[in-house]
Amino acid sequence: MKQSQLFTKTRKEAPKDETAKNAQLLIRAGYIYKEMAGVYSYLPLGLRVMKNIEDIIREEMNIIGGIEMKTSILQNKEIWEKSDRWNDNVVNNWFKTKLKNGGEVGLSFTNEEAYSNILKRYINSYKDLPIYPYDFKEIFRNETRSKSGIMRGREFYWKALYSFSKDEAEHNIFYEKTKIAYQNIFEKVGIGDLTYLTFASGGTFSKFSHEFQTFTEAGEDTIYVDEKNKIAINKEIYNDEVVKSLGLKKDELIEKKAVEVGNIFTLGTKFSEPFDLKYKNNKGEENYVFMGSYGIGLGRLMGTIVEVFADSKGIIWPETVAPFKIHLLEIGNDEKVRKEAEIIYKKLLDSKIEVLYDDRENIRAGEKFADADLLGMPYQIIVSEKNITTGKLELKNRKTGEVKMIDENETDNLFI
């Protein structure tokens, strides 16, 4: 894409009320627009990152047998009353609104009820199980404090998968598969090394649930980390007994600030009971379906990536989620430079390499460099008068800052 056609521009300052580093940088670089505290619109660059993250998650969900659908945002009060979660004393962060011809509806703040209700229509026999439906959708939470940028929104985009199994044994097999799928996801988006499987409080049906916590000072959680075994314990359940039951040693654990980028949870029959979600086994006996839930907030994940990799100059995207792999910078107002840059742009496009081409005229070199560092594409290719007289191009690695001179003809082989 040519930068002259991208309507967003970089800004020197983020709005004063924006205190989170992730949102400050994303606003300054033109990835998102702040509509109000905890509510952001995604500008073209931001949407590209979100879609890359979405594709990575979708692929892993499909591999473990997930099947995508899309539940509505408007939620039927009667359905939520079955689990008693319509009650404001049970769930205190609903957004509710009124139908014009009477009656209240909610904006989906999670999906267990919607899924249990729909699946009740389709599950009868053991032959219908297991199934693993999921969706990507906007979720709404009426937070009073929204100070973490896109890491904790009043409106946010997430993936939620629910597993419906015949019994706990079948459930456990899938639960272990999702652990691997989640690790693959965090690996692929570039934060695998920083992300720890973390034991957190379970519910009625399980001693623990599992969170995936990524080290960052911007996180709201505190975890105790065993770096050797690559597991951690959330502070909320951290005590001698838990440490011992996991075979860990207290003096080997390190306290870290972290953010929960995903969680997986054994629900058991918590929802299948109120929804009377049963199946007949092969002897004709009725049993409750055994459920699990598996969430990832895409905005939070994107915000986390910004927090952990950004430097003083701006954002640094891992290749897999970057809106463009290469930022091609045309430096100077020379006709030869422009021609050369156009040739390289075309070459990269022909090689199916995603490239943002800074073709803006009358912008100082320093400003183009600063903008490119702020925007954070993993590689910059710099075409300047000085370079082309030698038949060379500068290739800069945004993360390491390393610059190497490459041959003009090398571009097509660079990223294969």
Add this chain to the structure above:
Amino acid sequence: MKQSQLFTKTRKEAPKDETAKNAQLLIRAGYIYKEMAGVYSYLPLGLRVMKNIEDIIREEMNIIGGIEMKTSILQNKEIWEKSDRWNDNVVNNWFKTKLKNGGEVGLSFTNEEAYSNILKRYINSYKDLPIYPYDFKEIFRNETRSKSGIMRGREFYWKALYSFSKDEAEHNIFYEKTKIAYQNIFEKVGIGDLTYLTFASGGTFSKFSHEFQTFTEAGEDTIYVDEKNKIAINKEIYNDEVVKSLGLKKDELIEKKAVEVGNIFTLGTKFSEPFDLKYKNNKGEENYVFMGSYGIGLGRLMGTIVEVFADSKGIIWPETVAPFKIHLLEIGNDEKVRKEAEIIYKKLLDSKIEVLYDDRENIRAGEKFADADLLGMPYQIIVSEKNITTGKLELKNRKTGEVKMIDENETDNLFI
């Protein structure tokens, strides 16, 4: 995909309160789930259709220079007050809700205000124009009557593009391009022949707006059609003067029921004035940006396709939007049949042909045929004991009902 892994099942009856043919069929076939009047969840098959429609629209929007982004659903009251559309006397179908720490927010019922507000930050000079941002998102309208199935929802998924041009002349060039893009879209989804460019009432800045109306008895509009010139006039503006001004003849026009599947609208400075959305021209003079809006409701389009093509047996999808191109039916419980069906399934997958394979055991042949007709994939391939002994397969065209016997080896060349 194997049908045994698809959790949805066909139903004999739709809910009693569902009177629209499109929703009745889509519910019976397991494409959608009715949450409440005017609110539907999209089950796996339904989501596949929506995504196919979305991809077709996206491609056409990108060709004419559209750039995708995503605005938030929660809408800031202050922004809407600028255009006076927060006022319930001006817009009477808002869904509004309250922030926990005070203040009201709306659920986006359209996007002009959000876009004008965001673009104000990025438009300064004539060099920033024209731009054509768009998004796909859920829209909310607090309708008191929702009896048209997915053709008129309280919650629906749409594409909205807004054009920001320097002046009316530049606007008009783009406006004509969108007409062609829209015609391409309706052509590609299979309803081109039935869809007419229709003159409707304009606003302050234009005598007419343009709707794309598709013939169907399920439509809420009445239009007067000139079949030769392939244009129509909406009843709301139909009078002698309009007929004459368009160079048409009243006695050559036919009255038809139709549904509006898209509209394009010249907004002029209706929104740029209240939002003070100006640019400096090349003489340094300030001018208001000249705007247009271009919408398509994806659910309505999907519902229209169902309405116009369905027959007494069920849905008939055009190839371009069908969730799967082929429904492969394994008939009988014979091991040889299963083996043959598996081979053909694999062959089709290898050829990247999307296929739904009815591998369900112990289902009568009649039920499989009826289900396949209800689900409406464009082609059925029938593998039965009788067929495979002759080395042949039955290929049925769902629309025409035509059956031909094909060679087993022909499948890979069938749809190239």
